[in-house]
Amino acid sequence: MADDWRNGGFGLYVHWPFCEAKCPYCDFNSHVSKKIDQERWLAAYLSELRRSASETPGRVLNTIxxxxxxxxxxxxxTVSSVIDEARALWHPSNDMEITLEANPGSVEAxxxxxxxxAGVNRISMGVQALNDDDLRRLGRIHTVAEAQAAFEIARTCFDRVSFDLIYARQHQTPEAWRAELSEALSMAVDHLSLYQLTIEDGTAFGDRYAVGKLRGLPEDDSAADMYLITQDICEAHGLPAYEVSNHARTGAESQHNLxxxxxGDYIGIGPGAHGRLTLNEEKYAxxxxxxxxxxxxxxxxxxxxKGRTTLSLEDQASEYLMMGMRISEGLDIDRWELLAGRKLSEDTVDHLIGIKMIEHENGRLRATSDGRAVLNAVIRELLS
Structure with missing residues (x-):
């Protein structure tokens, strides 16, 4: 099991915790700071890279x-120095994907x-909405025009550009989302991350929702309709879902997220970053x-x-199932059973196949389109 991670690859995640403003829906580890000593932060990143590389010598690095x-x-x-150091510390793959997240308000040619x-070859842009009123409600500091201009700038510099949109927003109808998504797909995009708005505890939206001041959220049926619209429109435009919330043309999938x-294994550096690392035949969170x-x-x-947790083989099997069932290629059953030390319940699998929630083909288990709509319930059944 020491080499199980090779089934997924090896990546590096670098967390930059600063934003110009905190969005009211965001529960990520992001902070607003008037002054940032970039030289000091760079030195810390490089130190952490060297520490991590000393534990993983000789590995091929697939993504940053x-x-x-x-x-x-x-x-x-700063970005250039981190990339150069990572390339020197590990063996970069011939087609290494290097992604940088960008907000339209912080973009210039x-x-x-x-x-x-510096070496970045993919941009992931946080557009979130193609409606100025909704952008203001979401606390975004850019306009639709600025987002479109930023996208065009990115397209001139990079072959691969993705952007994020949030749906099931306040006062949004399925018809409005259909029009907005169609507009997004007209922008020659090859990858979209499309997330339903969720209200998280500890956010400004969460606080407003708790006291009844976050009005206009779509009913569950309406939000479900928007999810189905998302699948239909993206597939019709040649961007099927390769993961629950991610759509791409063939070959444009996010290799890092895969x-x-x-x-696989990935190193997480920066405040609040998580990782999965296999060392000396043990896998650690x-x-x-x-x-x-x-x-x-x-x-x-x-x-x-901050710390490491040793993951038992049963833990690893559970995490692999939860991750693998999210993607269209599904779960390698032999790999899961090797990790778990047991077989999946035939009764459970047959039941889920019978109600068309999953399908079994070529040694893999994957969720159907109906199953993906209720994926958490499907995963709970498989894990039980």
Whole structure:
């Protein structure tokens, strides 16, 4: 089992925790700061890269992902130095994917060109809505026009550009979402991440919702209609769902996210970053300090990692099932049974196949379109 991670690959996630403003729906580890010492942050990132590489010598690095926060607020020189160091510490794959998340409000042509020259070859843009009123409700600091302009700039610099949209927003109807999604697909996009708005505890939206002040959220049936509309329209435009919330043309899938879903190994550095790492025939879940200043101080002392949890083979089997069932290629049954040390329940599998929630083909188990709509329930049944 020491080499199981090779089924998914090996990636690096770098978390940049700073934003220009905190969005009311966001429960990510993001913070607003007036002053950021980028040289100090770069030194901490490089130190953490070297520490991680000392544990994983000789590995081929498939992907790097700069997430946040708003990584497009990073100096291009910072991004360049992180990429150069990672390339020197591991063996870069011939087709290594290097993604940087960007917000339209922090984009300019020169900055994107500098990221490209630094080695970034894929941009993931947080557009979130193609409606100015909804952008304001979501706390976004850009307009639709700015988002469209930023997308065009990105297209001139990068072959691969994705953007995110949120649906089931306040006062949104299925008809309005259909029109908005069609507009997004007309922008020559080859990858879309499409998320239903969820109200999370601890966010500004969560606080408003708790006291009855977040009005106009769609009813469950309406939100379900929007999910089905999403599947139908994207598939008709040649961007089928390769994961529950992600749609792409063939060959444009996010290779970094596929490492997660295929249950590979990945290093997470930066405040609040998580990882999965196989060392000496054990697999570990890693986590770092959440508070940016605490992480920075700890990294400067030699380690920003908060702790590690050893994952039993049963834990690994459960995580692989939860991840693998999210993607259209599904779960490798032999691999799961090797991790779990037992077979999947034939009765459960037959029942779920019988009600058309899953299908079994060529040694793989995958959710059907109906099953994907209620995936959490399907996963619970398989795990039980």
């Amino acid at each position: 992902f700069f997430g946040g926060g708003t990584p497009s607020l990073m100096d291009p020189e 020169g900055r994107f060109a500098a990221y490209r020259d 490492i997660y879903w295929r249950y 890693t986590e770092t300090y959440l508070n940016p200043q605490r992480w920075l101080d700890a990294a400067e002392r030699g380690g920003g990692e």
